Amino acid sequence: MARHDSPPANPSATTLAELEATAARLELSPGWIERKQPIFWAAPRSDFKPAHWHYSQARAALQDAAGLVDLSMAERRILALRNPFPGNNFATTRTLSCAYQLMLPGEVASTHRHASHALRVMLDARGTYSIVDGVKMPMETGDIVLTPGGFWHGHGHGGDSPACWLDGLDIPLTHLLEPMYFEPYPDRFQPARVEASSSPYRFAAADIARRLDLAAPDPEGRHGPCIGLEARDMGSMGLTVERLAAGLKTRRQRSTASRCFVVMAGSGTSIVGDQTFAWNRGDTIAVPTWIWYEHKAEDDAQLFCLSDEPVMKMCNYFRHEAA
Numbered sequence: 001m002a003r004h005d006s007p008p009a010n011p012s013a014t015t016l017a018e019l020e021a022t023a024a025r026l027e028l029s030p031g032w033i034e035r036k037q038p039i040f041w042a043a044p045r046s047d048f049k050p051a052h053w054h055y056s057q058a059r060a061a062l063q064d065a066a067g068l069v070d071l072s073m074a075e076r077r078i079l080a081l082r083n084p085f086p087g088n089n090f091a092t093t094r095t096l097s098c099a100y101q102l103m104l105p106g107e108v109a110s111t112h113r114h115a116s117h118a119l120r121v122m123l124d125a126r127g128t129y130s131i132v133d134g135v136k137m138p139m140e141t142g143d144i145v146l147t148p149g150g151f152w153h154g155h156g157h158g159g160d161s162p163a164c165w166l167d168g169l170d171i172p173l174t175h176l177l178e179p180m181y182f183e184p185y186p187d188r189f190q191p192a193r194v195e196a197s198s199s200p201y202r203f204a205a206a207d208i209a210r211r212l213d214l215a216a217p218d219p220e221g222r223h224g225p226c227i228g229l230e231a232r233d234m235g236s237m238g239l240t241v242e243r244l245a246a247g248l249k250t251r252r253q254r255s256t257a258s259r260c261f262v263v264m265a266g267s268g269t270s271i272v273g274d275q276t277f278a279w280n281r282g283d284t285i286a287v288p289t290w291i292w293y294e295h296k297a298e299d300d301a302q303l304f305c306l307s308d309e310p311v312m313k314m315c316n317y318f319r320h321e322a323a
């Protein structure tokens with residue numbers, strides 16, 4: 001058996017410069033040096049910016065893409081909502097990535113699986129479906145469909161006009177924690193073994209509306225009538241849907257969770273940090289960590305919110321406050 005001797009002791013350093021040189025050679029970083037990037041800072045902060053994507057613009061670009069990008073060449077026809085800061089090319093917030101996706105009638109998107117959790121907020125879709133681990137379920141306008149990490153999933157479109165939706169994933173979190181993998185289905189398309197309109201991974205538009213009818217607004221004014229959607233097998237994601245009646249304004253608030261709001265119905269404005277975004281149906285708003293935000297509905301609105309709140313809570317990092 002090989003014998004492992006300790007490396008020889010270092011000669012004693014007599015100056016700080018010598019000590020720091022020794023430490024550098026040993027890949028040790030002294031705590032007393034001034035760092036370009038500090039390790040601690042006084043309050044939560046984010047590299048990410050408040051941002052707004054217009055569905056009408058993204059959809060028009062995707063319709064152009066439909067004539068140029070064939071699904072046989074691309075895994076998915078998507079445009080990622082890239083938060084606008086240098087060096088970022090797909091992340092929407094620190095932990096979340098969103099994309100608009102378009103499918104043409106008759107198209108099928110091949111089956112694959114990956115570590116990241118995913119969901120779809122259906123914006124304009126009739127006759128669209130997803131096959132999630134062999135279960136074929138409808139994806140129609142107003143539905144929210146989950147595909148937890150590790151589940152095989154592929155999509156198809158049997159309708160007669162282009163279908164468009166928003167994908168929400170936790171890819172940046174998967175990259176940070178490093179469990180990412182991606183696997184195409186061996187035969188490219190997983191067949192459906194069963195069809196089901198009811199599934200723990202599908203929230204039908206009508207069921208969401210029924211539950212919202214029974215929901216109460218926050219007595220402290222932070223949100224309108226709001227329901228939580230159980231993100232089964234997707235522990236990183238917090239999912240809510242809230243209604244904002246025309247004229248309703250939420251309290252100014254912030255939290256350590258980063259959030260993506262998707263406008264499922266209506267129009268209004270949001271003030272996020274020092275920016276004001278006027279939004280319409282299908283738009284997406286990114287609210288980075290610890291940035292103040294408030295919403296105001298111009299007409300009756302429904303907002304879906306995807307957040308990393310469960311991660312923040314699990315780590316005991318969650319803080320929130322309202323002005």
Ligand SMILES: [Fe+2]
Nearest residue numbers: 112114118153
């Ligand atoms: Fe996927």
